[in-house]
Amino acid sequence: MNVPFDMWGSGNGPALRLLPQTRMLCGTAVFTSCMLLPFSTSAGTACAVGLTALWCLLCGMPLRRAVLCLGIAGALFVPILLMTPWIQAGDAHNSAMAGRLAASGTIALRASLCLFISFATITALPLSEAHTAFAGLPLPRTAAVLLVQMLNQTLFLIEETGRVIRAIRLRGAGRGLHVRLLFSFPVVWMGRMLFRAERTAMAMTMRGYTVRDGLPASVSCYAGKDILMLVTTGCIAVGSLVLRILS
Amino acid sequence: MTSEKTLIFKDVTVRYHDKSASVLSGITMGVSSNERVALFGLNGSGKTTLLLAATGLLPFTGRIVVDGIELTKKTADTVRDRIGFLFSTPEDQILFPRVIDDTAFSLTRRKIPVKEAHARAHDALARLGAADLADKSPFQLSHGQRQRVALAGALVAAPPLLLLDEPSSALDPAGKRSLAVTLSGINAAMLVATHDIPFAASVCSRYVLLNAGKTHSEGVDFKKAELCLDDSKI
Ligand SMILES: Nc1ncnc2c1ncn2[C@@H]1O[C@H](COP(=O)(O)OP(=O)(O)O)[C@@H](O)[C@H]1O
Numbered sequence: 151m152n153v154p155f156d157m158w159g160s161g162n163g164p165a166l167r168l169l170p171q172t173r174m175l176c177g178t179a180v181f182t183s184c185m186l187l188p189f190s191t192s193a194g195t196a197c198a199v200g201l202t203a204l205w206c207l208l209c210g211m212p213l214r215r216a217v218l219c220l221g222i223a224g225a226l227f228v229p230i231l232l233m234t235p236w237i238q239a240g241d242a243h244n245s246a247m248a249g250r251l252a253a254s255g256t257i258a259l260r261a262s263l264c265l266f267i268s269f270a271t272i273t274a275l276p277l278s279e280a281h282t283a284f285a286g287l288p289l290p291r292t293a294a295v296l297l298v299q300m301l302n303q304t305l306f307l308i309e310e311t312g313r314v315i316r317a318i319r320l321r322g323a324g325r326g327l328h329v330r331l332l333f334s335f336p337v338v339w340m341g342r343m344l345f346r347a348e349r350t351a352m353a354m355t356m357r358g359y360t361v362r363d364g365l366p367a368s369v370s371c372y373a374g375k376d377i378l379m380l381v382t383t384g385c386i387a388v389g390s391l392v393l394r395i396l397s
Numbered sequence: 398m399t400s401e402k403t404l405i406f407k408d409v410t411v412r413y414h415d416k417s418a419s420v421l422s423g424i425t426m427g428v429s430s431n432e433r434v435a436l437f438g439l440n441g442s443g444k445t446t447l448l449l450a451a452t453g454l455l456p457f458t459g460r461i462v463v464d465g466i467e468l469t470k471k472t473a474d475t476v477r478d479r480i481g482f483l484f485s486t487p488e489d490q491i492l493f494p495r496v497i498d499d500t501a502f503s504l505t506r507r508k509i510p511v512k513e514a515h516a517r518a519h520d521a522l523a524r525l526g527a528a529d530l531a532d533k534s535p536f537q538l539s540h541g542q543r544q545r546v547a548l549a550g551a552l553v554a555a556p557p558l559l560l561l562d563e564p565s566s567a568l569d570p571a572g573k574r575s576l577a578v579t580l581s582g583i584n585a586a587m588l589v590a591t592h593d594i595p596f597a598a599s600v601c602s603r604y605v606l607l608n609a610g611k612t613h614s615e616g617v618d619f620k621k622a623e624l625c626l627d628d629s630k631i
């Protein structure tokens with residue numbers, strides 16, 4: 151079926167036994183740590199790599215997804231490495247080239263690790279639990295409802311966009327397709343989106359949907375393992391911040 | 398067939414915007430309680446508009462009465478509580494990222510305890526052969542499955558009136574047959590907009606045919622409706 155939708159919740163690691171909101175918060179904490187850890191020391195770099203690997207294992211990220219992630223990271227960040235000769239190195243003590251390589255390598259590595267953490271978190275978060283995750287976050291109710299609906303509608307829109315593109319392709323098959331696609335896509339797409347927005351608004355009125363009822367009635371309480379994970383990842387994030395300040 | 402009507406349209410004219418031309422004009426019709434009526438018409442003849450008008454979402458003149466309640470601005474919410482609606486594209490009406498929450502919504506909204514609401518939602522899904530979808534996300538479902546989920550959400554609160562917009566349009570023959578059997582077993586008045594005449598004939602006892610926003614004909618002879626729809630002159 152649809153690759154981006156299949157990815158959600160495709161993992162099978164121990165993290166899936168935590169509450170969805172815990173997974174989301176822990177993923178955010180790990181991501182933050184990875185952003186903060188100083189890469190100027192090899193210890194900091196090793197910490198970041200180890201933390202990312204651990205999180206991927208905890209989420210049970212399938213090998214297929216990991217390979218996909220590696221591919222995307224390569225496509226996105228190898229160009230940064232290729233730009234090394236033009237990068238301004240901050241550290242004047244290093245020989246110019248080595249300094250530049252370290253600077254570009256750091257950017258590429260950090261970005262790749264963050265990508266892995268995001269992908270791993272997604273594989274640990276089935277779409278059907280996303281609203282529970284938002285509902286359980288310490289957010290004002292209205293914000294949580296909005297987030298749930300934004301996610302829901304965005305995913306339907308992505309799907310619809312795919313359909314629009316397929317329809318245009320099918321009907322405009324042949325040469326000159328791309329030019330035609332370029333011109334007809336925005337028009338067709340806008341029309342569809344407006345129509346869908348109108349219909350969904352009608353459905354909401356019809357079904358009596360309000361902010362008050364926009365979240366599932368029962369939100370599970372944090373269990374011991376959730377609190378443990380939250381405290382652990384929280385401490386790691388704080389620790390990373392301290393290391394950052396010290397370095 | 399009882400004589401009391403669950404849905405009454407009396408000389409109803411509908412326009413989408415106050416000053417635009419009317420899309421439906423002078424519609425008078427009714428659906429008795431537990432009666433299943435097909436609503437035929439070519440594309441653009443006003444079938445969807447008629448169904449939407451019955452929920453008070455479009456400005457109209459004339460009288461619309463649902464389950465004994467006159468439809469006005471004040472009563473619109475009460476009226477909607479008595480209606481189960483199925484859009485022609487089910488994803489328009491699926492509002493939750495997990496099937497069971499969506500199906501149970503009409504009940505949880507009415508402060509029915511979550512446990513009971515979920516149990517009843519499971520029953521509704523099971524009746525439509527979709528019990529195994531309860532914990533899935535709607536994005537993992539096919540069109541036919543989404544339609545069953547949307548229908549379960551409309552049926553779960555047992556509304557006296559069901560308005561179904563092209564329910565069979567994306568179903569395979571087996572899906573159509575099972576939907577027809579399910580609908581025939583439901584105790585509610587139904588208005589089924591469709592141009593699938595064999596499907597309508599297997600579900601409904603009567604039809605109303607719209608043409609360009611007006612009632613063209615009514616009857617019980619579905620063969621005749623088929624001829625009318627095929628006839629390019631209507
Ligand atoms: N949102 C809208 N605004 C203005 N006109 C509309 C809108 N939706 C439908 N119409 C018009 O109303 C007429 C009937 O449409 P509709 O009820 O959708 O037909 P059907 O469901 O029978 O195919 C069509 O001529 C259509 O152009």
Ligand SMILES: [Mg+2]
Pocket residue numbers: 444445446485562
């Ligand atoms: Mg229609």
